[in-house]
Amino acid sequence: MAAAARMTGTAAPRLAATLLLLAAWQGLALSGWLFQDVVPPLQTVLGGLASVLSSRDFYANAAITGAELLVALTAGGIAGVLVGVALGSSRFLSGAFERWVNYLSPTPKIILFPVLIMMFGVGVGSKMAMGSVSCFFPVAISIAAGVRGVDPALLRVGRSFRATRAQTLRKILLPAMAAPLVNGVRLGFGVALIGVLLAETKLSNKGIGFMIMEAYHRFDMPRMYALLILAVAFAATVNLLAGRAASRLGGQHQGTLR
Amino acid sequence: MNALLRVEQVSKHFGTRENGVTAVDRVSFGVAQGEFVSVIGPSGCGKSTLFHMIGGLVAATEGRIDVEGDAIRAPHPAIGMVFQEESCFPWRNVVDNVAFPLELQGMARAERHERARHFIDMVGLHGFERNQPSELSGGMRQRVSIARTLASQPRILLMDEPFAALDEQTRLLLGDKVLQIQQELSQTTLLITHSITEAVQLSDRILVMSFRPGRIKREIVVDLPRPRTSDAVVSPAFGAYVADIWNDLRQEATLGLAAADRRRTSAA
Numbered sequence A: 001m002a003a004a005a006r007m008t009g010t011a012a013p014r015l016a017a018t019l020l021l022l023a024a025w026q027g028l029a030l031s032g033w034l035f036q037d038v039v040p041p042l043q044t045v046l047g048g049l050a051s052v053l054s055s056r057d058f059y060a061n062a063a064i065t066g067a068e069l070l071v072a073l074t075a076g077g078i079a080g081v082l083v084g085v086a087l088g089s090s091r092f093l094s095g096a097f098e099r100w101v102n103y104l105s106p107t108p109k110i111i112l113f114p115v116l117i118m119m120f121g122v123g124v125g126s127k128m129a130m131g132s133v134s135c136f137f138p139v140a141i142s143i144a145a146g147v148r149g150v151d152p153a154l155l156r157v158g159r160s161f162r163a164t165r166a167q168t169l170r171k172i173l174l175p176a177m178a179a180p181l182v183n184g185v186r187l188g189f190g191v192a193l194i195g196v197l198l199a200e201t202k203l204s205n206k207g208i209g210f211m212i213m214e215a216y217h218r219f220d221m222p223r224m225y226a227l228l229i230l231a232v233a234f235a236a237t238v239n240l241l242a243g244r245a246a247s248r249l250g251g252q253h254q255g256t257l258r
Numbered sequence B: 001m002n003a004l005l006r007v008e009q010v011s012k013h014f015g016t017r018e019n020g021v022t023a024v025d026r027v028s029f030g031v032a033q034g035e036f037v038s039v040i041g042p043s044g045c046g047k048s049t050l051f052h053m054i055g056g057l058v059a060a061t062e063g064r065i066d067v068e069g070d071a072i073r074a075p076h077p078a079i080g081m082v083f084q085e086e087s088c089f090p091w092r093n094v095v096d097n098v099a100f101p102l103e104l105q106g107m108a109r110a111e112r113h114e115r116a117r118h119f120i121d122m123v124g125l126h127g128f129e130r131n132q133p134s135e136l137s138g139g140m141r142q143r144v145s146i147a148r149t150l151a152s153q154p155r156i157l158l159m160d161e162p163f164a165a166l167d168e169q170t171r172l173l174l175g176d177k178v179l180q181i182q183q184e185l186s187q188t189t190l191l192i193t194h195s196i197t198e199a200v201q202l203s204d205r206i207l208v209m210s211f212r213p214g215r216i217k218r219e220i221v222v223d224l225p226r227p228r229t230s231d232a233v234v235s236p237a238f239g240a241y242v243a244d245i246w247n248d249l250r251q252e253a254t255l256g257l258a259a260a261d262r263r264r265t266s267a268a
């Protein structure tokens, strides 16, 4: 109910903003101020979208980027959770290593790309590595904070019932951190996608990032915009779904966590 | 006395020898099978520290605690703890909270739910099995914690001020519930409290602790008939016990307040 009301409340201005943006685009395209094709008219972009979506090429490349992203999320995410739990639960480890995680976290990971190419080759391996490295940091940091936020009383309950380490992790730590976990994965997804696409634009012959650069080099603007729109739509959809999951988890333990 | 739980010359120091606190000082007592014993003392006298040591969560600096000769070095299977703080898992509903210790033991879902329901009924929460803790009152949540510990069927139930955060009426009614449970299960219980009425209402024996160092100052055998209910609170015999203990505790509570005042002025 409340969500529906909020939707209708902001739906009108949102629609207006979208229409305004599209109109401005179209105006600019038709004005002839810019070099022809830099801002192609909407119908041309739509045509590009249709041709991209009907090409087999697109799906093959999307599958490659998707697979790279999946591996990056899994590898970077698992490493992030493990390191985050270690940092969050040991004062010694956090004292020794946490500052390094914090320093490296905002560093643009693309500067590591040459090293990753040497380690993992010019193919999908180095893209997966780029995505994993990117994903690792926000996950590790939010999990470490999440572990520290776990109510010590709940951990004492676990100890008093003689829970094993694995049981403590599975039945107390992870559920108590469900919200920061989803949030970390959401942030991790964003940067992993950036990492993978960026790496593909730099050096590769496959993937959506490669297709975007290829369209650019051929000066095929409708195709390039079509690919950009699809990439943005994909990222926005995943973000929306993760956000929903996070708020559902948050709502479940009203007030106690968050 | 043939004690099930035995605490012998147990002390706990925090900090260094020169610059620290002796929270618990050479405390000794035993709890027999089926007995209900309360430890009463003013705030800060070391009750929770003693509770954590008996529960095996904190090591004693000196002395020995054992269950039928088995020394406690870690949480002991014979002891079930109910904590002073809120301790329900907020992401589990009532049934799954109560079934938690059984889940750790690897009991099958249907079986552990059935056992959990039994203890939920016992603490008077029938009908709330599927509710989340956030939908319950503080008193109800504390009953969930008690049911959860009872579900693990400990030989000794160890409770640290389980009703401290509740109002007096709820506290008396929950006291009735505890009495009823203890009669039903002949549950050996060690209750830590700072409520005199609660201690007299529930106990066979009361150990009065002094304020800093936390020692056992006196032992009182409560010779009131059982089964008891909260109605007993108005009887003259009950009043006599309360007055007697209050006399003892007043001095200790005054010491505690003075210490708190000193801390406040030295901090300012």
Ligand SMILES: Nc1ncnc2c1ncn2[C@@H]1O[C@H](COP(=O)(O)OP(=O)(O)OP(=O)(O)O)[C@@H](O)[C@H]1O
Residues within 6 Å of the ligand: B014, B015, B021, B023, B041, B042, B043, B044, B045, B046, B047, B048, B049, B050, B084, B194
């Ligand atoms: N981990 C600790 N480190 C240092 N001092 C502590 C620690 N735990 C408790 N103390 C000190 O030991 C003393 C006893 O504390 P404890 O929590 O056992 O009191 P309590 O009787 O349970 O009080 P309350 O009735 O308020 O719960 C206090 O002076 C407290 O400051």
Ligand SMILES: [Mg+2]
Residues within 6 Å of the ligand: B047, B048, B049, B084, B160, B161
């Ligand atoms: Mg206490």
